[in-house]
Amino acid sequence: MKWLGMAMLGIVMAFGVAGCAKRPSQNVYNYDEVGKSSAVSFGTVVSRREIDITGKNTGTGALIGGAAGAGAGSYIGSGAGSYIGSGDGTAWAVAGGALAGAVIGAIAEQSAADRKGVEYVVVLESGVTLTIAQDVGEKDVLLNPGDRVIVQNSGGYQRVLPAANLPTQIERPKGIKIIDPEPTQ
Amino acid sequence: MRSIFLAAMLLGAGMLAGCQSNVPVTAPSISPTDLATQNKTAGKYAVYIQTGGWQKDVDTDAFTCSAWTFPTDFENGYVTSAQGAFRESFQEVKFVPGTLNPADLAAQGFDGQIIVYQGAMDAKFGITPGFWTNTPNAQVAFHGIVAVVGPDGLSGQSNVKGEGAGQTTGSCFDIDDAIAAAGTNAMKSFIVNAVNTSKLNVLEMRAKGAEQAKSPTS
Incomplete structure (x- = not known):
């Protein structure tokens, strides 16, 4: 369960930071505007x-989310593999975790970018x-x-x-x- | 083994040092046949071509060559080329440094003013991997507004766009050639469209003026 918590925290932190990125506005200039x-x-x-x-969705959210989800799935699968599928359910858990993580990551990135x-x-x-x-x-x-x-x-x-x-x-x-x-x- | 490591280090250092490169964009050459019509539009016009908005650091969204940035002044030669194209298209033009109000236009003997505003621009590059060689490519697009001001004020405004692409063969080091070619092509397309649109707007203004002159006044 520790793994899952860490993965979710990672996703939230990544988009928290991404959401803080400064965009050009009245008082904010990009580095490449300076001196011109x-x-x-x-x-x-x-x-x-x-x-x-509507913010730009780069796909990074899905990527990070997918990786974190796969990690979490691997943890769950290795522990609970005996009843996820018959025998070793790790692969199914990793695939499911990756898919769920990718969806959550994509949604998180989009909502962080929208403004x-x-x-x-x-x-x-x-x-x-x-x-x-x-x-x-x-x-x-x-x-x-x-x-x-x-x-x-x-x-x-x-x-x-x-x-x-x-x-x-x-x-x-x-x-x-x-x-x-x-x-x- | 040690020499390979050293070579790799040197290559890496070279790649990092070369991460920023200024792009020399050449002025587009525009001949009368590039324009929609070779007939000069009658009349005397003040032309204001806005400048200063199209200098940009071009980079890529993709992973390949993502460490590279190309500061580019796309306006190199823009004014000269645009002025040449306007001279080819109108009977008499005078280039002015700003917008004039209708009263000043009349006082200075102009039939109208043509204004070319700069708008948004997009510029990006990428690398298409091939079997033996890679193809750096670039796309540039300029957006602007052409306005025609007549004796009664604004007569018409139209959006104008110019797009261009360029490609070369090589690596990240060669992208500047692709950007330069794309910039020149896009600038040429923008100027040609701006001049054609100006002519159309001026003809509309003149037709409207002639119609008003014909209609009985109460």
């Missing part, structure tokens, strides 16, 4: 609604209308209709960021004028 400029467009939020995001998000409808200054689904990070500001925003495109990931704090007009940034010394005679 991004394209931005200004716009206004016209609506916001909560959405369900809530928001969908913004943004009208850009050109009049172009976009809908953009976003993950919501811990410190993110939920934007309301009428809010001024920038839509940032960073490596194909589009991030809706608040722009209320940005000015609408600035002086042209000054460069450095180089003055050559007067020729000496």
